[in-house]
Amino acid sequence: MxxxxxxxxxxxxxxxxxxxxxxxxxxxxxxxxxxxxxxxxxxxxxxxxxxxxxxxxxxxxxxxxxxxxxxxxxxxxxxxxxxxxxxxxxxxxxxxxxxxxxxxxxxxxxxxxxxxxxxxxxxxxxxxxxxxxxxxxxRLFLENLLLPPVVGGAREEGVLRYPLAAGLRVSWSSHLDVADVVAALLRRTDVVGTVAVGQYPAVTGPQLAAAFGDRFGREVAYEGITPDAFAGLIAPLLGEATAAGVAGLYRAIGTLPDHAIAPVDSAQELLGLSPRTTGEWLVDLGL
Missing domain, CATH: 3.40.50.720 (NAD(P)-binding Rossmann-like Domain)
Structure with a gap:
């Protein structure tokens, strides 16, 4: 093919x-x-x-x-x-x-x-x-957590800073998970429409921090920061315009009760493909 x-x-x-x-x-x-x-x-x-x-x-x-x-x-x-x-x-x-x-x-x-x-x-x-x-x-890519101000804070300070409330549940996924699903869907012509990709049950900020802590061998706390504060951290890397767009996205996400997938149209249900846990993803990356 x-x-x-x-x-x-x-x-x-x-x-x-x-x-x-x-x-x-x-x-x-x-x-x-x-x-x-x-x-x-x-x-x-x-x-x-x-x-x-x-x-x-x-x-x-x-x-x-x-x-x-x-x-x-x-x-x-x-x-x-x-x-x-x-x-x-x-x-x-x-x-x-x-x-x-x-x-x-x-x-x-x-x-x-x-x-x-x-x-x-x-x-x-x-x-x-x-x-x-x-x-x-x-929903959100785990690779976003590899931005130097994010992963650096977790590794060096023991603080994972991100512009989401600590209790907001998110169905995170990695680019590797998306690739698994895309590769399957290119061949699985019987599956049409939308396929949601992400962890289910969705996870909170402190759960993300705990996975980083387990991998780094130290305690890592989670700190929810404002989208504008996050934009200030990433603007030197991505530029002011891109950082402003990112801040807008996180302001919108912050108004939601959660940012989770629904099991009914998930890759887990439709394709039998489960995404990596945060810990598994960190291991796969060799961090």
């Missing part, structure tokens, strides 16, 4: 590519430049800004994995439109979309927070195309 992977050298795409390549599948990495990919992996130069280039990349594919890159809202919406146009034209056998943790229209309607127009357009456009599809919907 042949699969096309967007962001194949990035945080979400790279583990998907690795899982598929390890299974013996033919994998094509979509790249906007001369990004390094593993030996034996075909690379196609295609930019989200060109529906024609994307369509050429998708032609004949058994499956396409898509997730939108970070960027200005108008750019992301244009990218989504181009992906949809390419899918309509090339008609790959299967498309799997990751929300990358963004709120979709359904989540927003249920009080989950402001919907991401680009992700919403992408999902609706793929659905309307009639191509077989599935949507992978993680």
């Amino acid at each position: 042949s699969f096309v992977i967007h962001g194949a050298t990035g945080a979400q795409g790279a583990p998907v590519l690795a899982a598929l390549a390890a299974s013996g599948a033919s994998v094509t990495a979509v790249s906007r430049g001369a990004a390094a990919v593993p030996d034996g992996v075909r690379t196609v130069a295609a930019d989200y800004a060109s529906a024609d280039a994307l369509a050429r990349a998708y032609e004949g594919a058994d499956g396409v994995f898509v997730h939108l890159p970070l960027g200005a809202p108008d750019d992301r919406l244009a990218f989504a439109r181009n992906v949809v146009a390419a899918v309509e034209r090339a008609r790959p056998a299967r498309v799997v979309v990751s929300t990358s943790g963004a709120f979709t229209d359904d989540a927003a309607a249920a009080g989950g927070g402001p919907a991401d127009p680009a992700v919403g357009h992408l999902i609706e456009g793929v659905r309307r195309s009639g191509v077989s599809y599935a949507v992978v919907a993680p």
Whole structure:
């Protein structure tokens, strides 16, 4: 089988590519430049800004994995439109979309927070195309905890600081978990619609801190900080605009009773795939 992977050298795409390549599948990495990919992996130069280039990349594919890159809202919406146009034209056998943790229209309607127009357009456009599809919907990525101000505080000070209330339960998942689900869904055409990815039961901040403490061999406490304070910590790393967007997301999450998946549409229920615990994830990373 042949699969096309967007962001194949990035945080979400790279583990998907690795899982598929390890299974013996033919994998094509979509790249906007001369990004390094593993030996034996075909690379196609295609930019989200060109529906024609994307369509050429998708032609004949058994499956396409898509997730939108970070960027200005108008750019992301244009990218989504181009992906949809390419899918309509090339008609790959299967498309799997990751929300990358963004709120979709359904989540927003249920009080989950402001919907991401680009992700919403992408999902609706793929659905309307009639191509077989599935949507992978993680909540928050454990990799967010690897930002130096977060993991550094846990390791060096014994304090895990994050912009969530201590008692808020969240269905965390890792990029590795998402890759497992995407790789399965590219082949499991019997599973359609949204598949939630994340730990269930959801976990609290102190439970996260305890997992870090077990791994680091020291007591680690949890400290919930404000989204604005968190933005100040990460702005030197990600830039002011990105940090402000992150703060907005966490303000929205902070209004929720929880940020947990529902078992009925979970990867556990639909695919028999359980995400890593926080401790297992830390071990897998070798931290």
